[in-house]
Amino acid sequence: MAADTTPPALQDFLTWRLHRLAKLTDRQSSDAYTQVFALGVGEARCLAAIGQFAPLSVKDLAAQANLDKAQASRAAQMLVDRELVLKSASETDARGVVLTLTRSGRPLWKRVMRLIEQRNADIFGCLTKAEQRQLEAVFDRLIAHADARPQGSSPATP
Template sequence: MTTLRTAAQDPFDLPLDRMFTYRLHMLGKLSDPSSQHAYVQETGLSLSDGRCLITIGSFEPLSVKDLARRSNLNKSQASRAAQALVEQGLVSKTESVADGRGVVLALTPAGRERCAAAHALVLRRNREIFGCLSTAELEQFSALLDRLIAHNVRA
């Protein structure tokens, strides 16, 4: 087992429970069960369907490939979620003019209403999860996340 080292030696060489990826994963695991329950109770959707609905509403029109990328799902998960949302009448699926084999996803009027409820839920969950941070800390954390994402997109 690795011992805690000073930042001058190697700031990444930490015990497992202090590693950044471990703690990010832990935060997700701590917040997902509450979020899943809230999605079902407040929107009638699963967590992944709710996230896909919000993603479509935020970036429509989207292909299934774009939905997968923007919602951090693999293409088969995004396809299943999109189909479930279509079957519930929340999303429309039309043929893509640009790609005859592809489809374009967009919210229906009912989907817009459900998306607004899901957005309110996400806003509340963000306040619950990150509410211990000050406005300045939230801005700094957001900037650091943007930087980490940009760094890893190129990696």
């Protein structure tokens, strides 16, 4: 008797579902950032990260905003050009820069953070408070597990 060799359905994988949810929510968030603030999703994420974690290097900004370094650099420059972010020389790295909010960037950062809070409420509002806490705990474990893996490593294949 032959073993069943039919692969599982793609939509049954949790990673596929997570990616789909991320894409759906990114699209909706992007529309909101554009309509309300005339910012792309990358610029809004960078503004949020700089406001929360400043001072940041571009490399640190990329990590905090979940973007690659080139995306973070472009978004930061757009924010600098709009005078929402100040780019200054790093005191510890002669070639590096440090990003902080400007006086006009701070109120916009607060508005962006309120929109992020509202987006989270919209996305997770179908869950009870207990389910939201459970999901947060599960995500925290998954993120810690993924962070603990060396970069570039992949599971062994059979």
